[in-house]
Amino acid sequence: MDAATLCLAMIGFASLLSVFATIMAVLDRDLLRAALFSALQSTLYAFLFYVLMAPDIVLVYVAVAVGIYPLLIVLLIKKVGRFEEVGR
């Protein structure tokens, strides 16, 4: 298997896995869990950026999406409550 085909396979793999993470993050009523699924999606996207040969983006994206967005969300849900209301 040559390296170019491997790259393509990894791009497809990472984007396919990220779909599940996104859907779970949208549907989950527990906001902390949604933040963790969003972090999983960000990790997969960081991998995607890496394989798409954008190391600069990986460096800043990992910091922003894995590090600072979850901190913001955790800060928020610590103050506004962890669960979404059901059925309104």
Place this chain on the structure above:
Amino acid sequence: MVGDPKTLVALIVLFSLYANLGASMYGVIARKNLVKKLICLTMLGDTVNVFAILVGYRLSRGGTPVPPVFTEWSKASEKLLANFVSRSVDPLPQALVLTAIVINLAVTIFLATLILYTHRHFGTVEMDRVSEMKKGELVDEVEVS
């Protein structure tokens, strides 16, 4: 046409990214909780950024593409530079996305502060509750005046 591995991968990637886009758009529009809206908004922005990078990617003929960083610099490396240009990916979308991510972050921090203030003011972050309370306040003001 789909049997070609490159086309197949391109289709998979496109549909996955569009599914992400649709799911997060649904979350931004239909979910009532402001924090959930914020999470979905960050995911929406990230997906669009991936699109921009994907447009800048390329399939190079001489092996895998390389990042747009010229590593073999010296005072006279003209031929190496030509080889590098023939294999590198597009730097412009990467620079734009770098900017976009940071601006996204700034806007998100500001939105988070606003959500915090909404909670301090109304005691809830559910949009339905907030609009009910706003209607109530409006009626109060009309009655007073």
Place this chain on the structure above:
Amino acid sequence: MDLESWVTTFLSYAIPLYLLAFAIYVARMFREPRRVPDLVLVVDALSYDLAAFLVILSILLRTPITIPCAIALVLWIYALDIYVAKYLESKELG
């Protein structure tokens, strides 16, 4: 067989195994029990392995300058752990 093709062959065979491990990890995130600490464990393991994978990938793809990505990933995953631990443990995050 010379050194270069030997290394390349070995690492090419390593990659599908890594991808398989990632798929199993991600599958774990959608199975019950799905409480927050469990998810944190899985995200942790996934990210540390991903950091190792990125280093291996940089040797395979001959792009040695992309190493800092792995370091940054490891640093920020630690931060994620700490946030969740502090969330569970204390009243205020500050």
Place this chain on the structure above:
Amino acid sequence: MRNVVVALAVVFTVLLLAYATYLGALGPIPPNDLRELAKALLERSYRPWNPFNTSMCPEAVTAVVWDFRGLDTVFETVVFYGAIVATLALYRTTSRSLGLVGERLSLIVRYATLVSVPMILIVAAATALHGQLTPGGGFQGGAIAAVAPVVALVVFGRRKLLDLGVTYVKALIVRNLALVAIALTALGPLIAGIVLGIDAYVLQNQGKVGAPLSYPPWILDVPSGGSVILFNIFEALAVAAGFTLVFLTLALDEETARRELVGEDRGW
């Protein structure tokens, strides 16, 4: 019912977009060749054999960010700090107060953080200072350096961090000095040109035909990217200080933060 309508609308939009992309709205994905613009940028980012038309920065992304599209990045920095200033302005009377004594995490975590903070700062400095040679640069270095105060904030508590000397005022001073330094670096050639009586441009990096002023293109025998390395250092400082400020403020305990809202219901 309403959700179903929204979901259907979203699905319809997405399918439309996907079909347009499949038909080639964005060109072939992934593309087979570089665009002419990309080729031009890649060729001009580093070529010492043609010193009047280059940025002397082998890292093409950083060259685009700070030289070819430098004005973009300056305005982006302005937007970034505008948002941070807006956040701080919402806390204008409480942001300097100390707040309650924050809780700490366990001894093991505190010592591990203590060991790793210098390592984090070294990695960040390497990323920012090598920004013109390897992937990295101002934003990346600043974002990595921000791990240190953010993790310390969560692990040691806000009060302890303030006692250790990472205070609101100091972060504000560092941030503003870094912004002023960015502005001076951008305006430097213009000021020097006015003093010397020759033509020069704002955000000029290397000399152009008719405007020969340029930042030093080499440090020893390593390409420095001229003004790029200065921009990287100052931007890293500014980003790290900005994050420190925002999170020091957002991590205030609820009781102190609510003081900002006192009297709001009476129309103060």
Place this chain on the structure above:
Amino acid sequence: MATMLSWILVVLGQVLVAIGIACDLIAAILMHRLRSFYLRIHALTVGSIGGAVVPLIGAALIAAGSDFLGTYRWYVAGGAVVTAAITFIMAGAGTHAIARAVLRTRAVEEEPSSGA
């Protein structure tokens, strides 16, 4: 020109990477198989120390022995070693923080550990 030393380094590194892959797969399966949260922490240790630190050192050895990467191979080796060191400290500390928080707040009820 692959010298004897390069071959030794590369083969040693490959052994370590192979161990790492094995640990990685084992940890992934254990995450499914182990029934209790406190048992799954062991799986995380296998995945982070065995599955990340060991292959990172192996990758550093491979990079040090690979002449074809040019001068930048020392950059790879150094970066891999730094990543391994940071992982070694931080994986343990992060897991400890999570486990302590869970134990203190009873966020996870005690489960029977017999099913493992």
